[in-house]
Structure formats: structure tokens, C-alpha cells
Amino acid sequence: MRGIDLTEPASPATAPVGNVASSPVRDLLALTAHPEVISFAGGLPAAESFDLDGWRAAFSRALSSDAGRSCLQYGLTEGNLQLRELLAERMTGRGLITEADGVVVTTGSQQALALVATTLLSPGAVVLVEQPTYLAALQCFAMQGARVVPVAGDDDGVDPGALEDAIIRERPAMLYLVPTFANPTGRTLSTARRLAIADVAAAHHLWIVEDDPYGELRYRGTPLPPLAATGSAAGAHTIYLGSLSKICAPGLRLGWLRAPASIRSALVIAKQAGDLHTSAIDQAAAAAYLAHSDLDEHVRRLCKMYHPRRDAMIAALPEATPEGTRWTDPDGGMFVWVRLPGDVDTAAVLPFALRKDVAFVPGAPFYAGDPNRSTLRLSFTTYGPEQITEGMSRLGAVLRQLPTRP
Amino acid sequence: MRGIDLTEPASPATAPVGNVASSPVRDLLALTAHPEVISFAGGLPAAESFDLDGWRAAFSRALSSDAGRSCLQYGLTEGNLQLRELLAERMTGRGLITEADGVVVTTGSQQALALVATTLLSPGAVVLVEQPTYLAALQCFAMQGARVVPVAGDDDGVDPGALEDAIIRERPAMLYLVPTFANPTGRTLSTARRLAIADVAAAHHLWIVEDDPYGELRYRGTPLPPLAATGSAAGAHTIYLGSLSKICAPGLRLGWLRAPASIRSALVIAKQAGDLHTSAIDQAAAAAYLAHSDLDEHVRRLCKMYHPRRDAMIAALPEATPEGTRWTDPDGGMFVWVRLPGDVDTAAVLPFALRKDVAFVPGAPFYAGDPNRSTLRLSFTTYGPEQITEGMSRLGAVLRQLPTRP
Numbered sequence: 052m053r054g055i056d057l058t059e060p061a062s063p064a065t066a067p068v069g070n071v072a073s074s075p076v077r078d079l080l081a082l083t084a085h086p087e088v089i090s091f092a093g094g095l096p097a098a099e100s101f102d103l104d105g106w107r108a109a110f111s112r113a114l115s116s117d118a119g120r121s122c123l124q125y126g127l128t129e130g131n132l133q134l135r136e137l138l139a140e141r142m143t144g145r146g147l148i149t150e151a152d153g154v155v156v157t158t159g160s161q162q163a164l165a166l167v168a169t170t171l172l173s174p175g176a177v178v179l180v181e182q183p184t185y186l187a188a189l190q191c192f193a194m195q196g197a198r199v200v201p202v203a204g205d206d207d208g209v210d211p212g213a214l215e216d217a218i219i220r221e222r223p224a225m226l227y228l229v230p231t232f233a234n235p236t237g238r239t240l241s242t243a244r245r246l247a248i249a250d251v252a253a254a255h256h257l258w259i260v261e262d263d264p265y266g267e268l269r270y271r272g273t274p275l276p277p278l279a280a281t282g283s284a285a286g287a288h289t290i291y292l293g294s295l296s297k298i299c300a301p302g303l304r305l306g307w308l309r310a311p312a313s314i315r316s317a318l319v320i321a322k323q324a325g326d327l328h329t330s331a332i333d334q335a336a337a338a339a340y341l342a343h344s345d346l347d348e349h350v351r352r353l354c355k356m357y358h359p360r361r362d363a364m365i366a367a368l369p370e371a372t373p374e375g376t377r378w379t380d381p382d383g384g385m386f387v388w389v390r391l392p393g394d395v396d397t398a399a400v401l402p403f404a405l406r407k408d409v410a411f412v413p414g415a416p417f418y419a420g421d422p423n424r425s426t427l428r429l430s431f432t433t434y435g436p437e438q439i440t441e442g443m444s445r446l447g448a449v450l451r452q453l454p455t456r457p
Numbered sequence: 458m459r460g461i462d463l464t465e466p467a468s469p470a471t472a473p474v475g476n477v478a479s480s481p482v483r484d485l486l487a488l489t490a491h492p493e494v495i496s497f498a499g500g501l502p503a504a505e506s507f508d509l510d511g512w513r514a515a516f517s518r519a520l521s522s523d524a525g526r527s528c529l530q531y532g533l534t535e536g537n538l539q540l541r542e543l544l545a546e547r548m549t550g551r552g553l554i555t556e557a558d559g560v561v562v563t564t565g566s567q568q569a570l571a572l573v574a575t576t577l578l579s580p581g582a583v584v585l586v587e588q589p590t591y592l593a594a595l596q597c598f599a600m601q602g603a604r605v606v607p608v609a610g611d612d613d614g615v616d617p618g619a620l621e622d623a624i625i626r627e628r629p630a631m632l633y634l635v636p637t638f639a640n641p642t643g644r645t646l647s648t649a650r651r652l653a654i655a656d657v658a659a660a661h662h663l664w665i666v667e668d669d670p671y672g673e674l675r676y677r678g679t680p681l682p683p684l685a686a687t688g689s690a691a692g693a694h695t696i697y698l699g700s701l702s703k704i705c706a707p708g709l710r711l712g713w714l715r716a717p718a719s720i721r722s723a724l725v726i727a728k729q730a731g732d733l734h735t736s737a738i739d740q741a742a743a744a745a746y747l748a749h750s751d752l753d754e755h756v757r758r759l760c761k762m763y764h765p766r767r768d769a770m771i772a773a774l775p776e777a778t779p780e781g782t783r784w785t786d787p788d789g790g791m792f793v794w795v796r797l798p799g800d801v802d803t804a805a806v807l808p809f810a811l812r813k814d815v816a817f818v819p820g821a822p823f824y825a826g827d828p829n830r831s832t833l834r835l836s837f838t839t840y841g842p843e844q845i846t847e848g849m850s851r852l853g854a855v856l857r858q859l860p861t862r863p
Binding site: 093095096098099101103106107110111114115119120121122123124125126157158159161162165169174187190191194296300301302303304321323324325326327328329330331332333 | 499501502504505507509512513516517520521525526527528529530531532563564565567568571575580593596597600702706707708709710727729730731732733734735736737738739
């Protein structure tokens with residue numbers, strides 16, 4: 052199939068060389084280069100949403116002044132101070148009171164995740180996760196030789212009682228969560244759960260890693276406070292990961308972490324060894340962009356663009372899937388999570404979908420341990436509503452052909 | 458001392474949190490923000506050498522066309538294809554025949570080093586190094602829990618006989634070398650040694666990691682072939698690390714690795730987990746720069762700028778140091794390595810130097826195992842010859858006061 056074997060995506064649990072395993076999501080990205088394929092796989096923001104003029108101006112500004120020369124030089128590992136101030140201001144505005152000193156700029160939030168894994172996890176350490184969870188996080192944990200243990204939950208997210216049991220039983224090093232519009236499920240942890248989870252974790256001095264790349268992409272309902280701003284301990288044991296990838300542009304590779312002082316210096320040392328610092332030019336351009344463009348207005352435009360795309364996908368699902376299929380109904384973010392009826396393996400279905408020029412990600416690699424192979428992830432942000440409808444119709448032609456369980 | 462404790466730089470052998478230790482070189486960089494300090498510590502390229510106009514044009518070009526939108530999107534982990542082609546062409550021109558497929562773009566060559574360490578080293582694995590060697594490489598190896606074993610050598614670099622003995626005795630996972638204008642010594646591995654080392658390593662199927670950020674900065678003598686192009690196996694077991702930091706601008710954080718196919722996919726998977734990919738915008742700008750600017754001419758200008766700086770530092774050393782001091786006499790690169798007579802600890806001398814507004818890096822952290830504490834590293838690229846002479850005079854006022862061994 053176009054030279055890429057997609058029939059058997061590597062699971063993060065199986066490591067072909069050393070402690071590393073490939074990502075089927077990343078491998079699938081190669082497919083999106085074929086214009087005939089409608090790919091619901093990659094989790095790509097809409098390219099037409101990018102503020103190309105704004106970013107061209109921001110880079111020009113960063114490289115124009117006398118300061119231009121300094122952003123070509125080595126910089127501090129923690130990041131550009133102006134950018135850290137602007138990010139801290141932005142987090143504070145969203146209810147998470149933050150000072151510039153508390154922020155470390157990273158090469159995408161993927162790097163923040165890798166730094167947290169390097170710093171908190173030694174081989175054999177236990178990481179608690181929701182099930183299913185972000186694939187590339189599972190890969191990071193596997194590369195550190197950690198043991199990943201899922202915590203039971205439901206449509207409101209991880210169950211606080213089950214979390215406390217797991218903490219006592221497993222003595223974990225950290226709890227990893229995408230509390231808002233999770234990848235891959237699109238689910239959001241309810242306010243009551245946030246409070247309960249923050250308090251349970253604080254009582255046991257457990258590190259929470261709150262991964263929040265999608266939180267600003269809300270299409271309905273009321274914004275919830277970040278987990279890092281929740282509970283009596285108010286984030287004293289929470290490392291918050293932010294990103295410009297979904298609200299500005301992923302090609303920038305600009306993310307950040309907000310961490311208590313007790314762990315921050317260790318994270319900075321890990322970053323020194325990892326890449327010394329993030330591109331000083333991109334950081335200066337981002338500072339110029341945040342200072343001179345209206346990112347809030349841009350995010351409002353993004354939400355206006357993505358909301359009907361979400362609706363188009365949800366509207367197409369009943370027709371495109373066999374009876375008994377279930378799916379999530381996200382209030383924001385980028386993903387819908389689908390569970391087919393019966394014991395079908397969606398990895399085996401994918402080649403048939405690709406023959407119809409449509410792609411998705413099979414669900415198994417998002418599981419720690421025993422996967423539900425009848426699941427799949429669909430992203431609704433890359434295409435307009437018409438193309439989504441067309442892609443879902445192609446997908447339906449495959450899924451409706453599946454033999455139903457006798 | 459300005460709020461930074463420089464009297465006791467952390468050694469990479471001592472890890473304060475987890476497997477991570479701070480870098481005194483990076484901590485010292487903070488000092489260079491004080492304009493009154495002449496810092497020979499940081500290893501910073503001359504800011505006035507940066508081609509600010511060329512880079513502004515390159516970013517504008519990258520973000521101007523229709524392609525601009527694609528460089529704001531997610532990209533391939535291996536890197537921008539046009540950039541990889543241009544880098545392969547450049548390496549081929551320097552005698553290291555390379556195809557674009559063989560190149561992976563990294564977030565600075567520091568990341569390339571971290572990826573190599575992640576991929577080749579498990580806890581307890583042995584890394585062979587020259588002594589002293591690049592500090593941040595030692596940190597990378599320490600973070601993987603590797604054991605670093607120095608190989609005996611002399612002014613021509615590592616001794617091939619000692620290398621073979623160490624391979625048989627230690628069963629190492631890799632040999633790490635900066636063969637040309639090494640950090641911190643400025644030494645260059647002779648042609649005869651290159652051949653012998655390449656052959657010894659090939660005979661034992663040992664991975665060589667050739668770190669070459671300085672190779673193009675030659676001020677006298679004839680260019681030598683990269684180790685990766687040397688010997689009968691011609692790099693079949695060599696991972697070559699390149700960088701734009703020293704010949705263009707470090708703020709870009711653009712490096713690359715050239716690796717045989719047998720190891721490349723594992724390195725790419727480690728990079729996926731590390732940061733997904735390097736800034737797509739910086740990569741597109743670098744491709745535009747390499748395609749439209751004359752980098753060879755820029756490197757010639759750099760060499761013309763740095764050569765008299767090297768000479769000014771070498772000329773000042775006899776006057777600035779006590780009798781019996783020895784130093785290297787590099788043909789290129791950025792560094793001179795100095796050994797003071799007697800049993801002085803240069804880390805204890807540094808605070809006195811800082812009181813005179815001059816800085817250097819104490820030598821101890823560049824050693825694997827037992828350090829020679831009477832050593833220090835001086836960088837000659839940051840300032841013009843007059844300021845170098847002034848800085849060396851300040852340093853002399855401190856070093857000439859040192860008590861000589863009774």
C-alpha cells in the first residue's frame with residue numbers, strides 16, 4: 052500500500068530496537084502527502100487556519116531589530132524571557148496564576164513530555180494513565196523503561212476511588228492525564244472529578260502531569276479550570292504542559308512546561324542535555340506574535356472553523372458505521388473515538404479503507420496493556436465539512452461491509 | 458558572585474536529581490549578559506559574524522510562498538527533504554559522499570548526541586572517549602547511566618593501540634570523538650590515526666560517533682577527511698554529527714546526523730519521542746539560505762575573522778600565565794586548552810577571575826573520571842583581538858598571582 056505497511060502498526064509495548072518503538076500515527080502522516088487521501092488519521096490542524104501573514108511579520112520583526120543578532124546566538128535553556136512572560140500572562144488569564152520564572156519553553160510539548168519522563172521515571176517506575184491515552188506519551192514512558200498502569204474510569208474520565216487504590220497498590224511515580232478534550236477520546240474530566248483527583252494526588256504527594264494542548268479549542272459549554280489550578284494544594288505537585296501547535300502552528304515546535312520550583316531545575320538540566328535550548332529565532336518570533344497579534348481572536352476564529360467540522364463528523368457517524376457502534380461526543384479538541392461492535396480488529400480494516408482513499412488510526416496503540424482492537428480514532432480538524440462528509444461516506448463503504456458478529 | 462555560585466561547578470559524574478547534572482558551561486553563559494565581563498568561557502560564535510540580512514531574507518522566503526503554509530504544519534521526523542538534500546550535497550563536497558536519505562535533521566547537534574545516547578546506550582553500557590572531552594556529551598552519557606572510559610592518547614589524539622586494548626577489555630557500545638579541533642582541547646586527530654582508528658573500530662564492529670561542529674573552521678593547514686569517510690569500511694559503523702551552529706548561527710538549533718541505514722530508523726524513532734521533528738520553519742529557512750546564499754564564502758569570512766583572534770590569544774598566553782604553563786596550539790575551531798603548573802584548582806581560581814571581569818571554564822568537568830584540576834578552557838571566537846588581549850591581561854593579573862608549588 053504505497054510502500055508503507057500499515058496493516059500492523061507497531062504497538063508501543065513492542066520495542067524493535069533498544070527501548071524505542073515506531074508510531075503508527077507518525078507513519079500515517081506520510082500518507083497525507085497524497086492529495087487523493089482524506090486522512091482522519093494525523094491530527095493535523097487546518098493548514099488554511101494558519102496566520103501566515105502574522106507569522107511572516109513576527110519573524111521579520113524578530114530578525115529586524117538589533118535584537119535580531121541576539122536571537123541568532125545561543126540562549127538560555129529556560130527560554131526567551133519575553134516569551135515566558137507572555138505565556139505566563141496567558142495562563143494567568145485562563146485561571147492558572149503563573150510567573151515567567153515558572154515557565155520553561157520546550158521544543159513542542161512533546162519535548163516537555165520527554166523531559167518529564169526522563170526526570171521522573173527510572174526503569175521499572177510506574178506511570179498511571181487514563182485508558183486509552185496519548186500514544187506518543189506511552190512511547191516516551193516505554194523508552195524510559197517505565198511500567199504503565201491504566202486507572203479505571205468512565206465518560207467523565209478517571210475514577211478518583213480507583214486512582215487512590217492504584218496509588219496505594221502501585222506506588223506510582225506520576226499520573227499522566229489529558230484532562231480536556233483528551234487524545235484520543237475527546238473526553239473531558241468533569242469539575243467534580245478534577246477536584247477529587249487533585250486532592251487524592253496531593254494527599255499522596257503524587258506528581259500529576261497535565262497535558263493540555265487542546266484546552267482552548269472549546270466549541271460548546273463552559274471552560275473548566277486547569278487541574279494545576281484545582282484543589283487545596285493548587286498544583287503544588289502538578290506539571291502543566293502547554294503548546295502553540297494547535298492554537299498557532301505545529302511547524303513552530305513551540306511548547307512549554309509550568310512546574311513547581313522543586314522539580315524545575317531537574318527538568319532544565321534534562322533539557323540542556325536534550326537540545327541546549329529551543330530555537331531562539333522561533334521563540335523571539337512567538338514573543339513578537341503574542342505581543343502584536345490578537346491570539347484570542349485567532350482562537351475564536353479557529354473554534355468557529357472547527358465546530359461545524361466536529362458536527363459534520365458526528366452527523367455522518369450513524370450512516371457510516373454498523374449498528375451497535377459507539378462514539379464520543381466531544382465538546383472541543385480534535386478527536387472522536389469510535390468503538391465498532393463485535394470483535395473486529397480495526398488494524399485489519401485500515402488497508403481496505405486506504406484502498407478507498409480514506410484513513411484513520413486503529414485504536415490498539417493508544418492502550419496500555421490489553422487493547423480493545425475494535426476502536427479507532429478520527430480527527431475532524433484537517434478538512435472542511437464537505438470533505439469530512441465525503442471521507443465519512445468512503446469510510447462507511449468499508450465499515451458497513453464488515454461482517455457482523457453471528 | 459552575581460547570584461550564581463561558580464565556585465563549585467557540578468561534575469557530570471555527580472547527578473543531583475535522577476540521572477541529570479548541571480553544566481557549568483551553561484551556567485556561565487548567564488554571565489555573558491554582563492557587558493563588563495570578557496568571557497572566554499561560553500564558546501559563543503562572534504555575534505557580529507551572523508548574516509542577519511541573509512537569514513531575514515531566508516525566513517521571509519520560507520514564509521512567503523505557498524510553501525509557507527506547509528512549513529507551519531507538522532513535518533516528517535527525518536526533516537525537510539530539500540534541506541537534507543542540500544546538507545548531503547555539502548557533506549559530499551567535503552569528501553563524505555552522502556545521500557539525502559542518509560541524513561536526519563536534529564534540533565542542534567546536541568539533540569543528535571542525545572538521540573545516539575538514547576539509542577546505543579543502556580544503563581551500564583561503556584562509552585569510550587578521548588580525555589578530556591566535550592562536557593555536554595559526558596552529561597548525555599551519564600543521563601543514560603552509561604560508564605565512560607577514557608582511552609589514552611597524546612597531542613595527535615586517541616592512540617589506536619590503546620583503543621584496541623580498551624575495546625577488548627571493556628566491550629564498549631561506542632567510541633565518541635571530536636576528531637577535528639576538539640572541544641575542549643582544540644586538538645585534531647592526525648590522518649594516520651584516523652585510518653588506524655577507523656580500521657580498529659571496523660574490525661571490532663564498534664560504533665564510532667564523530668562529532669564535527671568545528672571542522673570547517675580551519676585557519677591553517679590542509680583539511681582532513683572526516684573519520685566517517687576513512688578506512689576500508691568507510692563509515693559503515695560511523696554516525697557523523699554536523700551542525701549549522703558554528704558556521705551559521707547557534708540560535709537556529711539546526712544540526713544533523715548521517716547514519717547507516719542499520720541504525721537510522723532507531724534514531725528516527727527516538728527523535729519522534731523526543732520532539733516529533735525539528736522546527737519546520739527553521740528548516741525551510743535553512744534550505745532557502747543554503748540554496749540562495751554563499752555559505753562557503755561566509756565560512757571563508759568567518760575563518761578570516763577568527764584566525765587573528767586565535768593568534769591574539771596564543772600570543773597573550775606566555776605573558777598571562779605562570780612559568781611552566783602549557784597550552785594547545787589549534788589549527789582551527791574555537792578553543793585553547795591550558796594546563797597550569799603545580800596542583801592549583803582552576804575552579805577555585807574562577808571567582809578571582811570574575812572579580813577582574815574575565816571568565817573561563819575550569820577543566821575538571823571535561824574529564825571522565827579523575828580530572829586534572831589545573832586545566833582550563835579558553836574560547837577565542839567571541840571577541841576581537843583587542844578585547845582578547847585586554848581579557849588575557851585581566852586573566853594574567855589573576856594567574857600570575859597564583860602561589861607556585863614550593
